[in-house]
Amino acid sequence: MTERALDARPFRFGVNLLTVASRKEWQTRCRQAENLGYDVIAVPDHLGLPAPFPALVSAAEATERPRLAVFVLNAGFYNPTLLARDLAGTDQMVDGRLEVALGTGYVKAEFDAAGLPWQPTAARIDHLQRTVLEIRSLLTDRTHRPQPAQYPMPPLMIAGNGDRVLRLAAEHADSIGFSGAAPGEDPGRLRLLNTESLAGRIVHVKKAAGERFAQIEFNLLVHAVAIDGDRRRAVANLRRFEDRMSDDELSEIPTVLSGPPEEIADTLRSHRDNFGITYFTVPEPAMHDFARVLALLR
Numbered sequence: 001m002t003e004r005a006l007d008a009r010p011f012r013f014g015v016n017l018l019t020v021a022s023r024k025e026w027q028t029r030c031r032q033a034e035n036l037g038y039d040v041i042a043v044p045d046h047l048g049l050p051a052p053f054p055a056l057v058s059a060a061e062a063t064e065r066p067r068l069a070v071f072v073l074n075a076g077f078y079n080p081t082l083l084a085r086d087l088a089g090t091d092q093m094v095d096g097r098l099e100v101a102l103g104t105g106y107v108k109a110e111f112d113a114a115g116l117p118w119q120p121t122a123a124r125i126d127h128l129q130r131t132v133l134e135i136r137s138l139l140t141d142r143t144h145r146p147q148p149a150q151y152p153m154p155p156l157m158i159a160g161n162g163d164r165v166l167r168l169a170a171e172h173a174d175s176i177g178f179s180g181a182a183p184g185e186d187p188g189r190l191r192l193l194n195t196e197s198l199a200g201r202i203v204h205v206k207k208a209a210g211e212r213f214a215q216i217e218f219n220l221l222v223h224a225v226a227i228d229g230d231r232r233r234a235v236a237n238l239r240r241f242e243d244r245m246s247d248d249e250l251s252e253i254p255t256v257l258s259g260p261p262e263e264i265a266d267t268l269r270s271h272r273d274n275f276g277i278t279y280f281t282v283p284e285p286a287m288h289d290f291a292r293v294l295a296l297l298r
Contacts (some may be wrong), residue, residue, distance in 0.1 A: 008050075009217065011268070011297045013290075014281035015161075016071055020050050034063045036291040037285035037298070040099065042071035042281060044227075046108045053090050060094035068097045071221075071281060072159040072177060074105035076124055077114065080134035087138055088148040097150035101157035101177055104128045104165065115144030124144035125164050130157065132275035133174050157219065161193070161201060162253065170208035175217040175279065192223070195254050201277050219279040220271065222279075226258035227293070264298040 015038045031094060033041050035224045041059050052070040061070055075083075089100040104124040105111065111118045119127070138144045139153035148154055158169035159177030169176045178201060181192050193201070206213050250256070254271060257264045271277045282290045 004115075009278045011280040012039045012217075013043045013294050014038060014067075014069065014071065014279070014292075015287045016042045016044055016281055016283050017055070017116075018049055018125045018284045020048075023058060026050070026055065026058055030059040030062045032067075033287060034142040036287065037294050038066055038287075038291075040067045040071075040279075041071050042069040042101075042279070044075045044133065045070055045077065046107065047113055053086055053135065055293035056090060057093045060097060064210050066097070068094050068098050069099040069101055069157075072101040072157075074110075075102050075128045075131040076105040076116065076119070076235065077112065080099065080131040083131065084135040084138040084144070084224065086144040087135060087147065087154065088144070091150055091154050091197065092146060093120075096154075098148070098150070098154040099157065099175075100154050101159055101271070102128060102132060102177075103159040103177070105125065120189075121162070122164075125162070125168075126255070128158075128165065129168055132156070132168060135161060136172065156274040159219075159221075163204060164207050166201060168203050170210075170216070171236065171246075175219055176205060176219065179221045180223065180253065192250070194245075194252070197255055199217050217279055218275065218277040219281060220255060220277045221277075222257055222280055222282045222286070223253075223255040224257070225282055225290050226256075227264070227289040228260055261292040261296055264293045268293070268297060 017033070019029070021029065030041055032179060041056075041063065043050050044054045045052050051072065056068040056070065059066075064113040087098065087100055104121070104127070110116045112297065136153065136156070139148055156172065157175035157177050157204050158165065158173040160166060161179060166176065168286065178198065180198060202218070205216070209216060247254075251258075254275075255265060259267075268280060
């Protein structure tokens with residue numbers, strides 16, 4: 001991975017905030033994330049979790065430094081033109097700290113609840129591609145209103161695992177988000193990837209990106225963190241995604257981090273060296289514990 005000039009790209013760490021809360025509670029949690037040293041405060045785009053855009057605007061009111069991201073926005077929920085308006089308006093309201101992450105959406109039950117048609121994978125990728133192209137066209141058009149605060153537009157991440165999505169990301173994204181998972185046989189379920197599979201996805205991006213490869217930031221969504229804890233206990237909740245792997249296999253996937261902070265820091269350095277990944281996002285329950293690792297990598 002020496003072609004990616006990784007020594008010049010610093011680590012970045014994000015936390016995905018998942019708990020619906022009052023304004024006061026929400027802003028307190030955002031300030032905690034900032035004080036712990038996180039570079040990105042992220043909000044996922046799932047029903048039953050915080051509404052992404054107002055949550056990020058509120059986070060901006062309570063913080064000064066972190067970037068603010070919808071991680072990951074379900075393109076299937078949105079009309080691209082209306083989404084471009086909301087992204088530009090949100091970027092204005094957060095003083096140019098917005099980062100945009102887009103994916104196809106994978107939870108059929110959420111489409112059903114929203115009264116939206118559940119499309120085959122190919123059709124959802126088609127819509128993601130249209131969304132990427134249209135929002136880039138609109139947000140970089142200096143006559144479009146509203147205009148984003150960032151020029152020419154907020155940084156764009158495309159998240160996914162399949163060949164088509166990664167080719168789209170290799171062509172258009174500033175960052176690529178690897179969830180460490182692929183769609184399972186049943187809608188809404190995921191199949192977690194082992195180290196070999198993740199390495200294969202990186203190779204696919206390298207072939208598709210060509211000369212752009214060195215400029216693309218790679219993100220890994222961490223599924224579980226156990227500081228000084230039992231790795232098997234850390235993966236117990238992942239059984240809702242993965243029922244094919246043994247406990248030992250599941251405990252060794254690259255999106256599970258366990259052990260003393262120094263050991264986890266070494267693991268992340270290894271992910272950087274082996275995969276070119278320099279941006280890691282952890283779930284909210286791990287926010288305080290993982291900060292001990294974060295401090296070692298500054």
